[in-house]
Amino acid sequence: GDSVTQMEGPVTLSEEAFLTINCTYTATGYPSLFWYVQYPGEGLQLLLKATKADDKGSNKGFEATYRKETTSFHLEKGSVQVSDSAVYFCALHSNYQLIWGAGTKLIIKP
Amino acid sequence: NAGVTQTPKFQVLKTGQSMTLQCAQDMNHEYMSWYRQDPGMGLRLIHYSVGAGITDQGEVPNGYNVSRSTTEDFPLRLLSAAPSQTSVYFCASRVGRNNQPQHFGDGTRLSIL
Numbered sequence: 001g002d003s004v005t006q007m008e009g010p011v012t013l014s015e016e017a018f019l020t021i022n023c024t025y026t027a028t029g030y031p032s033l034f035w036y037v038q039y040p041g042e043g044l045q046l047l048l049k050a051t052k053a054d055d056k057g058s059n060k061g062f063e064a065t066y067r068k069e070t071t072s073f074h075l076e077k078g079s080v081q082v083s084d085s086a087v088y089f090c091a092l093h094s095n096y097q098l099i100w101g102a103g104t105k106l107i108i109k110p
Numbered sequence: 111n112a113g114v115t116q117t118p119k120f121q122v123l124k125t126g127q128s129m130t131l132q133c134a135q136d137m138n139h140e141y142m143s144w145y146r147q148d149p150g151m152g153l154r155l156i157h158y159s160v161g162a163g164i165t166d167q168g169e170v171p172n173g174y175n176v177s178r179s180t181t182e183d184f185p186l187r188l189l190s191a192a193p194s195q196t197s198v199y200f201c202a203s204r205v206g207r208n209n210q211p212q213h214f215g216d217g218t219r220l221s222i223l
Contacts (some may be wrong), residue, residue, distance in 0.1 A: 032209035043114075043200055043214035044153075051209045089152060091213060097143075097168065102152040 002027040002094040006101035013080055014109050021075040021104045023064075023090035031092040032064055033057075033073040036105070038087045047075075047088070051061075084106045112136045116201050116215035123191045123222050131186040131218050139213070140206040142184040143168070144176065145216075146197040148222030153200065159184055160206065191222045 007022040025033065035047040035057070048057030053068035062077045073090060085108045090101040117132045143158035155168030159178040171182065173195060175187040184203075188195060198219050202212040 034211060043201075043216045044212075045214070046211040049209070049211060097155055097158065098153075098212060100152040100154075102150060 002031070002092065002099045004090050004092055004099050004101040006088075006090050006104050009103070009105040010107050011104060012107045012109065015082055016079045017108075019075070019077040019080045019084075019106070021106070022088075023073045023075065023101060025071050025073065025092050025099075027071075027092055027094060027099075030068075031094055033064075034074050034091045034093070035062070035068055035073070036089045036091060036096070038089065040086070044089065079107055080106075080108050082110050084108050108109075114201055114203055114213050114215040116199075116218050118218060119216065120219050121221070122184065122219070123188075125191060125193060127188075127191050129188055129191065131188075131199055131201075131220070133184045133215060134182050135184075135188065135201075135203040135213070136175060136182065137203065137213065138181060139203035140181070142178065142203045142210070144174070144184070144186045144203065145197075145200045145202065147200060148197050156186065156199075188220075189193075193222045196220060196222045 003026045032051045034049045036044040037047045038044045048059040050057040050066035054066045064075045087103045089103045091098045114135045140161045144156040145153040157176040159165045194213045204210045204212045
């Protein structure tokens, strides 16, 4: 079946460092891909999405490109801030369901 | 903007008790779902609904019931609570198309003693 694999966390970086969180997927067809973010004590919020190959989603300085050839959707940010500390989830749409990665906790130290 | 509203935010139950987690959305979304979130396991789908009167099972449906009598409401019932159901529960909704994002409630933290 369809699945999403994310790099394990926690990922600890210093402020202003470059961030990459890896996400790869297995799916039939051409799913839509998402990154969601969960700040401490809150629900999940959509961060960005891409609906077809080579699409780039972007929001709040984060970017991810839908790479069909490598079945990947890695999340990147050029300069992270303490306020980016959260748990990040990669997900894909399959039929009526979202298939979720396990989440990657990001800790940014000042 | 209310969005997706879940109640209660916290609940402690004893083993064997029953309860209903409430979820309501005011965006006229067709699709609603319930997830549980456990450490290191991401989100797992419990039940979902593609419209009023229609529900289906997700990945981990055992021990839970749902109904969808209106577009707005999608309650989750625990029939006989077990410690394994200790988790954080999230309700989500979206419009019908697959490539639209889901909107989440703030979650219900449930502990079963």
